[in-house]
Amino acid sequence: MGSIVLDKTDGVATLTVDSPEVKNGLTPQMGRELVAACEEIDADPQIGAAVVRGAGGTFCSGADRRTWNPGADQAADGTFQETGAVYKAFVRVGNLAVPTIAAVRGAAVGAGINLMLATDLRVVATDARLLAGFLRIGLHPGGGFFTIAGRTAGREATAAMGLFSQEVDGRRAAEIGMAWAAVPDADVEDTAHRFAAEPAKDPALAREAVRSFRTELGPPGIGWDAAVEFERATQMWSQRRRNSR
Template identity: 35%
Template sequence: MSDQLVKLAIKNNVATITLNRPEVKNALNDEAHEQLYTAFEEANEDSEVRVIVLTGSGNAFCSGADLKSIDPNDLENVNYGRILRETYNKLITLMAHIGKPIIAHINGVAVGAGLSIALACDYRVADQGASFGLGFLKIGLVPDAGMSYYLPRLVGYPKALELAIMDTISSEKALDIGLISSIDNIDKTIQSCLALPPTAYRLMKNNFRESFDHHLAELLEMEVTAQREASESKEHRVALDYFVNKSKR
C-alpha cells in the first residue's frame, strides 16, 4: 500500500493490520481510512487467512479521527455526516459482515472513533497500560462510528452514559465492566480463534449480530438454516468423527 499508513502482514493464517501513524497516535485521515478498508477487504478475501488482528504502531491503538487535518478556517464547509458515511460507516459495516474472527489488540490509547473501531471487533485484548475513552462530548460531538450501537450492548445503557462523561479508564476498569475481553492475552486469544471451525463461526457471528433486530421466532428459523449449513461443512464432519472415535477408545 502507498505510504504505508496502514500495514497488512499475513503469516501462519493470521492477518495483522497495523495502523501506522504513530506521530499522531494513529489518528485516521482520509488516506488512512482508504488503506484500512482495503486491508480488511484483502484479509477477508484471502482464503489462507483465518484470523484478523487489528493493532496500532508505537504506543497507541488509535486516537480516532485526525481533527488536526481539518482546516479550522473552513469549518462551515465541513460536512461531518458525509464524512461518516464515506469512511467510518463503510468500514464498520464491512467489519460486521466479515465472518472471520477479528481481534483488536489494544496496545495503547483507544479513544473516540478509535475506541469505536475496537468495539466493532469480535474480541478486544488490551495491554496492561492501555487506556480507553469516548471524548466526543468534550469537543461538542456525539459518539459515532458505531459507538452508539456497540457500547450500550457491551456495558449496558447506564454504564455507557457514565463512560460518555468520564475521562479515560484503565485496562483493569475496562475489563471489569466488560469493555474488553482480556489483558495481556493476545497470543492465547489468537490461538483460540485459529482453532475455531470457520463455517460455524461465520454463521454464529451472523446470528448473534442479527439477534438484536429479530424476534425469537425469526432467530429460531435462522438457527435452523445456519445449523443445516454448518452440519454440511467439512470441519463438522472431521470434528464429529474425532469425537465419536475418541469416545470409543
C-alpha cells in the same frame, strides 16, 4: 500521512494502524485502506482470524486532526464522503468474515474506541486509556458508538462513557465487559495472537462460526449501519456549532 499495514502469518491477518507521529490518528484515506485490507482478508480462505493493533505502542487516538476540519460544511459532498470513509471502515472491520481481536495498548480515543469496539473480542493493557470523549470536545458521538458500546459493556457503562465522558483503564474495561482480558502492556499483542491462533487452525470453520455468532447475538436496538446514519446529522450539527463558538 499514515497507512494501514496488513500482514498474514500462519492463518492470522494483522491489521496495523500506522501513523505514530499522531498516535495513530485515522484519516479518510486510511479508512479506505482499511476497507481494502478487509476485502483482501475475506478473499483469502487461508485466513481464519484477524488482529487489529496500532503501531508504536498505542492503539488509535481518534481522527487525524491534520485532515479533519469540523468547521467545514459537513453536509457538503466532499466532506460527507471523507467522514463516511472512516465510518465505513469501522463497519467493514466489524463485518470481516473471520473472528477479530483488538490488541489495545496506550490509548483508544474517539474514533479509536469505535475501531476497538468494531472487533469481536478485545485484549487490553491494564494501563490502557479508553475514552469516547465526544461530548468533552463539543461533538455528538459518531460511528455508531452507542450501538457498539452497548453490545459489550451495557447501558450503564455506555452512558458513563458516551454521555458523561468518563475514561476507563484496561483493568476496568475488563471488569465491565468491554474487554475479555487486561494484561501487562508487554503481553497484549502476544496474548491477542495466541487467541487468534485457535480459530486460525480451521479457517473454514472459523468463518462459519463467526457468521453464526454475529447473526445470533448482533447489536441490540437498531442495526449498526442504521446507527451510523442516525448519528450523522446530529454530529454534523455539533461540528458546525463547535466551530462557531
